[in-house]
Amino acid sequence: MERTLVILKPDCVRKELIGEVTRRIQDAGFRIRALKMVSLSEKEAEGFYAVHEGKPFFESLIAFMTGGPCVPMVLEKENAVDDFRALIGATDPDEADEGTIRAEFADSIEQNIVHGSDSPENGRREVAYFFPEHEIAAHS
Ligand code: CMP
Numbered sequence: 001m002e003r004t005l006v007i008l009k010p011d012c013v014r015k016e017l018i019g020e021v022t023r024r025i026q027d028a029g030f031r032i033r034a035l036k037m038v039s040l041s042e043k044e045a046e047g048f049y050a051v052h053e054g055k056p057f058f059e060s061l062i063a064f065m066t067g068g069p070c071v072p073m074v075l076e077k078e079n080a081v082d083d084f085r086a087l088i089g090a091t092d093p094d095e096a097d098e099g100t101i102r103a104e105f106a107d108s109i110e111q112n113i114v115h116g117s118d119s120p121e122n123g124r125r126e127v128a129y130f131f132p133e134h135e136i137a138a139h140s
Contacts, residue, residue, distance in 0.1 A: 005126035010068035
């Protein structure tokens with residue numbers, strides 16, 4: 001079964017949308033295999049988003065992601081990566097399809113409520129970044 005790493009971002013937590021977004025995730029057939037609330041250090045956020053280092057939005061993104069707690073989770077489903085990206089919509093909420101999580105709840109391309117891995121390979125890397133294998137449930 002494919003896994004994807006999801007982060008309910010600090011704007012999602014601040015707006016008290018953890019429950020609403022998690023409900024939609026479960027209603028869409030994803031199984032939650034791991035979940036925790038964490039406050040990322042600058043180093044942790046920079047490591048996670050290392051691929052974006054040097055981009056004009058990088059520093060602002062790190063400030064946003066370290067500005068409050070967030071909720072990383074491991075989701076499992078067939079075709080989890082692509083199906084999750086369809087559920088949340090485009091990075092920029094103005095371009096996200098109607099009914100998607102970002103279209104409904106996100107304020108901006110940066111403060112876009114939720115992160116989802118963009119490939120199965122990155123999914124494996126990102127899952128391992130937040131969760132050692134023994135913290136991931138085999139069934140739930
Ligand atoms: P995410 O899917 O977590 O991957 C990288 C994040 O960088 C993205 O969601 C946004 O939060 C942010 N991001 C991507 N592009 C931009 C941009 N052009 N301006 C500001 N933030 C961006």
